[in-house]
Amino acid sequence: MNQDISPAALRQAIRTGEFTGNTSGYSPGFVQCNLAILPADWANDFLRFCQANPKPCPLVATSNAPGDVGLPLLGDIDIRTDVPSYRVFRDGQLSEEVPDISDYWRDDLVIFALGCSFSFEEALLADGLNVRNVSEGVNVPMYRTDISCAPAGPFSGEMVVSMRPFKAADAIRAIQICTRFPSVHGAPIHMGDPGLIGIDNLELPDYGDAVHIAEDELPVFWACGVTPQVALEKARPPFAITHSPGHMLVTDLRNSQLAVM
Amino acid sequence: MNQDISPAALRQAIRTGEFTGNTSGYSPGFVQCNLAILPADWANDFLRFCQANPKPCPLVATSNAPGDVGLPLLGDIDIRTDVPSYRVFRDGQLSEEVPDISDYWRDDLVIFALGCSFSFEEALLADGLNVRNVSEGVNVPMYRTDISCAPAGPFSGEMVVSMRPFKAADAIRAIQICTRFPSVHGAPIHMGDPGLIGIDNLELPDYGDAVHIAEDELPVFWACGVTPQVALEKARPPFAITHSPGHMLVTDLRNSQLAVM
Numbered sequence: 001m002n003q004d005i006s007p008a009a010l011r012q013a014i015r016t017g018e019f020t021g022n023t024s025g026y027s028p029g030f031v032q033c034n035l036a037i038l039p040a041d042w043a044n045d046f047l048r049f050c051q052a053n054p055k056p057c058p059l060v061a062t063s064n065a066p067g068d069v070g071l072p073l074l075g076d077i078d079i080r081t082d083v084p085s086y087r088v089f090r091d092g093q094l095s096e097e098v099p100d101i102s103d104y105w106r107d108d109l110v111i112f113a114l115g116c117s118f119s120f121e122e123a124l125l126a127d128g129l130n131v132r133n134v135s136e137g138v139n140v141p142m143y144r145t146d147i148s149c150a151p152a153g154p155f156s157g158e159m160v161v162s163m164r165p166f167k168a169a170d171a172i173r174a175i176q177i178c179t180r181f182p183s184v185h186g187a188p189i190h191m192g193d194p195g196l197i198g199i200d201n202l203e204l205p206d207y208g209d210a211v212h213i214a215e216d217e218l219p220v221f222w223a224c225g226v227t228p229q230v231a232l233e234k235a236r237p238p239f240a241i242t243h244s245p246g247h248m249l250v251t252d253l254r255n256s257q258l259a260v261m
Numbered sequence: 262m263n264q265d266i267s268p269a270a271l272r273q274a275i276r277t278g279e280f281t282g283n284t285s286g287y288s289p290g291f292v293q294c295n296l297a298i299l300p301a302d303w304a305n306d307f308l309r310f311c312q313a314n315p316k317p318c319p320l321v322a323t324s325n326a327p328g329d330v331g332l333p334l335l336g337d338i339d340i341r342t343d344v345p346s347y348r349v350f351r352d353g354q355l356s357e358e359v360p361d362i363s364d365y366w367r368d369d370l371v372i373f374a375l376g377c378s379f380s381f382e383e384a385l386l387a388d389g390l391n392v393r394n395v396s397e398g399v400n401v402p403m404y405r406t407d408i409s410c411a412p413a414g415p416f417s418g419e420m421v422v423s424m425r426p427f428k429a430a431d432a433i434r435a436i437q438i439c440t441r442f443p444s445v446h447g448a449p450i451h452m453g454d455p456g457l458i459g460i461d462n463l464e465l466p467d468y469g470d471a472v473h474i475a476e477d478e479l480p481v482f483w484a485c486g487v488t489p490q491v492a493l494e495k496a497r498p499p500f501a502i503t504h505s506p507g508h509m510l511v512t513d514l515r516n517s518q519l520a521v522m
Contacts, residue, residue, distance in 0.1 A: 168451045175436045176448060187437060190429045192453060192479050218453050261522055 004028065007075060007250045011082040014250075020084050020099055022246040024118065031184075031255055032248035033060055033074070033113035034225040035083060036232060037101075037241040040066040043110035045153030049231060050112065052150035056159050056227030058115035058183045060253070067107040075252030079111050085244035092236030101241055109241075115184035116225055116248060117162060119255040123177050129170050132211040139246075140164065141205035142224050146198025147189070149227065154235040160226040161189065163202065165217040174220060180259045190221040197221065265289065268336060268511045272343040275511075281345050281360055283507040285379065292445075292516055293509035294321055294335070294374035295486040296344060297493060298362075298502040301327040304371035306414030310492060311373065313411035317420050317488030319376035319444045321514070328368040336513030340372050346505035353497030362502055370502075376445035377486055377509060378423060380516040384438050390431050393472040400507075401425065402466035403485050407459025408450070410488065415496040421487040422450065424463065426478040435481060441520045451482040458482065 001010075001019055007027045013019035023032055038046050043066070050057040061073045071077045080102045088096040088104060098104070117140065121131050133140040140162045147159040166174055171191055179187045190197050202219060203210050207226055213219055232240055243249065262271075262280055268288045274280035284293055299307055304327070311318040322334045332338045341363045349357040349365055359365070378401065382392050394401040401423045408420040427435055432452055440448045451458050463480060464471050468487055474480055493501055504510060 168453050168457065172436055172448050172450075172452070175433055176440050179437050179440070187433050189433070191433070192429050193477070196429065196477055216454070216457055 007252050010250050011075070011077065014084050015078065015081040017099065023084060023248045023250055024246055027250050028122065029254055031060065031251045031253040031258060032116050032118045033251060034116050034228070035079070035243040035249050036112040036114065036228060037079070037109050038112070038237055039106070039239055040108040040110055042237045045155055046112065048152035049149070049155035050114070050228065052152055053227070054182065055186055055189060055223035056149065056225065058185055059112065060115050060183055061113045063111040066110050068111070069105065071111060071113055074113060077249070080105050083243050083247060083249050085247040087242050087244050089233065089240040089242070091238055092233045097244055104241065113249055113251070114225055114228060115258070117185060117222065118248070119184040119258060120178050120181050122255055123181065124174055127173065127177055129166065129174060132165055133209070136211050138211065139208035141202070141210050142207035142226055143194070143199045144206045149231065155231045157227070157231040157234050159189070160207070160224045160230060161197070161221040162208070162224040163219050163221050165211065165213040165219050167217055171218050171220050178222070180261055182260060183258050185222050185224070188220045188222050191218050194219060268513050271511050272336070272338065275345050276339065276342040278360065284345060284509045284511055285507055288511050289383065290515055292321065292512045292514040292519060293377050293379045294512060295377050295489070296340070296504040296510050297373040297375065297489060298340070298370050299373070299498055300367070300500055301369040301371055303498045306416055307373065309413035310410070310416035311375070311489065313413055314488070315443065316447055316450060316484035317410065317486065319446055320373065321376050321444055322374045324372040327371050329372070330366065332372060332374055335374060338510070340510070341366050344504050344508060344510050346508040348503050348505050350494065350501040350503070352499055353494045358505055365502065374510055374512070375486055375489060376519070378446060378483065379509070380445040380519060381439050381442050383516055384442065385435055388434065388438055390427065390435060393426055394470070397472050399472065400469035402463070402471050403468035403487055404455070404460045405467045410492065416492045418488070418492040418495050420450070421468070421485045421491060422458070422482040423469070423485040424480050424482050426472065426474040426480050428478055432479050432481050439483070441522055443521060444519050446483050446485070449481045449483050452479050455480060
């Protein structure tokens with residue numbers, strides 16, 4: 001399928017089962033979101049967790065009421081069918097990976113759409129920066145840190161970060177660019193010595209793939225959307241649904257519309 | 262004299278000879294400027310040098326015409342009397358340090374007022390950051406680098422930088438804050454390894470005083486207003502006047518008015 005497809009047409013292809021893959025690179029210019037779906041009696045605490053930890057858990061939209069399957073601010077969406085692959089969790093354990101959650105839907109489910117690094121990577125690339133995981137064609141390296149998130153009810157845990165190496169001048173430029181996009185993780189949270197945030201070895205990421213770091217580059221660390229997934233698994237809600245990694249909710253919102261200035 | 266004095270009252274005290282000291286800390290909230298005064302036949306190249314190197318040479322204002330002694334955008338100023346101490350250069354050599362340049366004034370002189378780090382330091386302090394040279398009560402350490410400025414006519418040379426150490430998260434915040442203030446050197450130009458910009462030893466600054474850098478801090482480097490002074494001395498104009506270090510032109514412009522957003 002041609003990657004330069006409108007978000008609505010891509011979601012239609014996902015809905016009919018024609019498209020089942022990774023959404024990276026599709027519908028360039030449009031916001032892709034991480035997805036979390038929780039029962040209403042867990043939703044309020046998760047919402048508070050997101051609000052207390054906006055850098056790893058930047059909330060782009062929620063459903064208007066429990067049971068609603070749409071996210072009208074993000075497009076004509078039926079969340080049960082419009083994501084290419086879903087993960088169903090029971091008591092914090094992954095139980096199924098499915099292309100459609102119509103059979104799993106319940107009247108008490110609340111939808112959370114969270115910002116994703118694809119949006120700020122696009123802004124970095126548009127500025128001419130070398131985003132290493134993109135230029136090397138691999139998944140961004142992600143690491144568990146010793147930075148505690150602010151807890152909310154059953155949700156807690158350490159922040160997960162993604163890392164992109166840059167020369168200092170480019171790191172400064174990346175900070176400026178990402179500052180404009182608080183709803184997709186915003187400015188980095190650390191740079192330089194990884195040991196200061198509890199990372200032992202950059203060559204051994206906890207998620208994703210290692211990338212090359214040159215002698216004259218600084219590793220730059222962003223809060224990562226894996227953080228709420230880890231908090232979710234740790235809280236062990238009886239039932240939860242997320243997207244499968246890389247299989248995102250593609251929205252009608254333009255990345256540029258997320259810029260605060 | 263009480264430091265919390267209006268810029269107009271401070272300039273009046275300077276004009277009458279009542280105040281002759283360092284202006285650091287006086288008229289908080291108001292822009293203080295570096296000063297360069299050149300004959301008209303050198304002024305155009307210096308203006309081009311500033312425009313080509315806006316980070317070390319951020320131009321806040323120039324006089325409207327050769328011979329003018331005022332800078333109406335910056336207040337009711339007579340540049341011949343309103344700076345506490347001046348340096349007079351002949352053929353690039355310092356010849357006199359004087360409290361008044363009325364006797365040196367010529368009809369062909371052009372005034373350049375350049376932004377100074379006092380303005381962004383105030384913004385960093387207001388955000389709660391520890392600006393080391395301020396907390397240690399010393400002059401900021403400054404270093405010659407191997408970064409070449411873009412030349413313009415006779416003006417050229419390497420960039421001089423000032424250094425302030427920060428923990429990474431504070432360095433990121435400092436970059437965000439200083440980005441708002443391009444006319445007072447703007448965002449840093451480097452951070453981390455000083456060797457990458459030709460600095461051998463942070464403990465031996467070329468100007469100012471060394472400051473303590475903790476293990477978990479990054480040195481962060483800003484383009485510095487000493488750069489145009491070095492370029493000026495190197496270009497050896499037959500006649501030039503600058504302020505004496507720390508003895509700045511205090512203007513009616515508020516630091517917040519320099520913020521681009």
